[in-house]
Amino acid sequence: LTWLTSIISSRILNLLQVDPKESVSNDNLNTDELRTLLKEHGDLIPGKSREMLSSILGMEELTVEDIMIPHAEIIGIDITKSIKNAQKIIASSYYSRLPVFKGSIEHIIGMLHLKDSHQFIEALENEVDVKNILLETIFISQSTTLSNQLHQFQKQDMNLGLVVDEYGEIQGLLTMEDIFNEIVGKFGAARADLEKEFIQKNDGSIIADGNSKIRDLNNYIGWDLKEDGSKTINGTIIDHLGQIPQENICIELEGYRIETLNIEDNFISKVKINKKGS
The missing domain is CATH 3.90.1280.20 (CBS domain Like)
Structure with missing residues (x-):
């Protein structure tokens, strides 16, 4: 993060018409000081750049848990399934690497780099051990x-x-x-996915999946639902009630009204959220 904060320091000081080379304190600006400068003089920085700088400074406060892809949404190759299934997952992968496991992600074998996918499929077809083809798993x-x-x-x-x-x-x-x-914020295909994940209704309410991240909802809509507890809408509702609710149950959380629309296999699959007063 040092080089990032260094860039931020220089950028902000330049906008304030201070020569970074002549500023003795420039190298000693810590994150809090940079955040204060950004808050007090942020109007000198273009909106999108200001958001990016704020996000960079916030990286010391966010943890991996805050933005990770949840366990239930991990896409990988299960070698106990058909080769056709493996080919389909490789062809549709958004990433250059895929986890390879046996039966479940808990039995991870390694990571497949897509440049090795042809060799990997050949090994499956010939019933050869694929472990030597895979990269080591990082935890x-x-x-x-x-x-x-x-x-x-x-x-x-x-x-x-x-x-x-x-x-x-x-x-x-x-x-x-x-x-x-x-x-930098989600854009392109990722932004389009959010538009499908959070459907805005004419009355200002949002229809969302229960496993949607509260952080994604806040960032996309501009809301301020608390993020310091459970990371998903489903988890937040269950934590508040202390149990899995029935359908069409409404709860109120600090200015927000949340209604459970669908429950599937003890999981809240669809919710409707209103911000009170909007």
Whole structure:
């Protein structure tokens, strides 16, 4: 993060018409001081650049758990399934690396780089052990800060890892792209996915999936639902009630009204959220 904060320091000081080379204190500006400068003089910086700088400074406060892909949404190759299934997953992959496992992600074998996919499929067809084709799996603590994890990705020359909790159980997956999206915001296909995930109604309410991240909802809509507890809407509702609710139950959370629309297999699959007063 040092080079990022250095760039930010120079950028802000230049906008304030202070020569960074002549500023003795420039090299000693810490994150809090930079955040204060950005707050007090942010109107001198274009909107999108200001958002990016704020996101970079916030990387020391966010952890891997805040932005990881949840366990239930991890896409990988299960070697117990058909070769056709493996080919389909490889062809549709958004990433250059995919986890390969046996039966479930808990039985991870390694990471497949897509440049080795032809050799990998041939090994499956010939019933040869694929482990030598795969890259080593990187495990990441869910409490690691984003700034530290970005450094580790660069140091290890990796851009993907499995996220584990304090007991070593897999909780999710994190990619370099997830960190960059946190800095610059989601765009293109990722932005289009959010538009499908959070459907805005004429009355100002939002229809969302229960497994949607509260952080994504806040960033996309501009809301301020609390993010310091459960990371998903489903988890937040269950934590508040202390149990799995029935359909069409409404709760109020600090200015927001949340209604459960669908429950599937003890999971809240669809909700409707209103911000009171909007």
